[in-house]
Amino acid sequence: MTILSLTSIQKSFGDQTVLKGVDFTVNSGEVHALLGANGAGKSTLMKILSGDYEKDGGSITLNQKEQYFKTPADAKEAGIEMVVQEVDTALVPSLSIAENVTMNAFITGPAFFSWRKRNKRAEELLQRVGLKLDPSLPLSQCSLAEKQLVLIAKALSREISFIILDEPTAALSTKEADHLFSVLRDLQKQGVGIIYISHRLPEVMELSTKITVLKDGFVTLHKDTSSCSSEEIVRAMLGNELVELLN
Ligand code: ADP
Numbered sequence: 001m002t003i004l005s006l007t008s009i010q011k012s013f014g015d016q017t018v019l020k021g022v023d024f025t026v027n028s029g030e031v032h033a034l035l036g037a038n039g040a041g042k043s044t045l046m047k048i049l050s051g052d053y054e055k056d057g058g059s060i061t062l063n064q065k066e067q068y069f070k071t072p073a074d075a076k077e078a079g080i081e082m083v084v085q086e087v088d089t090a091l092v093p094s095l096s097i098a099e100n101v102t103m104n105a106f107i108t109g110p111a112f113f114s115w116r117k118r119n120k121r122a123e124e125l126l127q128r129v130g131l132k133l134d135p136s137l138p139l140s141q142c143s144l145a146e147k148q149l150v151l152i153a154k155a156l157s158r159e160i161s162f163i164i165l166d167e168p169t170a171a172l173s174t175k176e177a178d179h180l181f182s183v184l185r186d187l188q189k190q191g192v193g194i195i196y197i198s199h200r201l202p203e204v205m206e207l208s209t210k211i212t213v214l215k216d217g218f219v220t221l222h223k224d225t226s227s228c229s230s231e232e233i234v235r236a237m238l239g240n241e242l243v244e245l246l247n
Pocket residue numbers: 013018036037038039040041042043044045
């Protein structure tokens with residue numbers, strides 16, 4: 001069943017047209033990988049879905065209902081959580097790890113939240129992503145990999161129907177990435193839709209069930225992962241001419 005469809009999405013920045021008419025659908029139970037060379041527009045497409053950017057044209061349908069996201073809050077309300085590539089912009093370094101992780105609950109939940117409760121909740125969420133950290137420490141003491149995982153823990157702090165992860169393993173070790181994949185597989189079992197942006201072909205082949213490739217403002221591949229070869233994906237990402245040149 002289709003749970004999300006983006007149709008003819010267009011987006012320009014000044015006179016640069018990044019998305020020229022992108023169609024993208026996600027079915028329930030999918031881990032959907034979004035690929036493309038650097039600058040292909042992957043983050044832009046996902047930021048339209050998360051309400052960070054406004055589209056110039058096209059439509060977004062979620063569970064058969066057309067959506068008009070004007071702000072990230074609109075997308076959050078529809079159950080869409082975005083784990084951005086720019087990790088530092090989404091966290092507050094002067095707050096504790098616990099305060100960062102439980103920020104969603106703190107904003108939308110009860111006004112009073114004891115530090116004890118908050119630390120306990122944060123510990124549970126950190127454990128889920130495989131982090132063993134004292135939640136009362138300031139976030140500024142975290143490494144980049146730890147911050148990435150803190151941001152994912154934050155995304156898991158509320159009920160979500162959709163999660164978008166933008167190059168989440170860029171700063172992670174193999175062990176940390178493996179743990180993240182097990183978390184994502186659990187979410188998949190719970191019926192959460194997952195869109196996963198990555199440059200790393202081996203992990204995409206391992207984790208995803210569906211692949212969409214963007215190039216020059218259009219989708220150049222949209223297929224079940226099991227029926228894709230790596231070469232086919234690289235051709236869709238780079239174009240035949242460049243692939244021939246490299247060979
Ligand atoms: P990708 O995530 O595939 O690497 P992006 O979506 O980040 O690509 O960027 C696609 C193009 O859009 C790039 O040329 C980038 O410079 C441009 N772009 C993205 N966001 C903005 C913005 N806020 N203002 C101007 N140009 C932008």
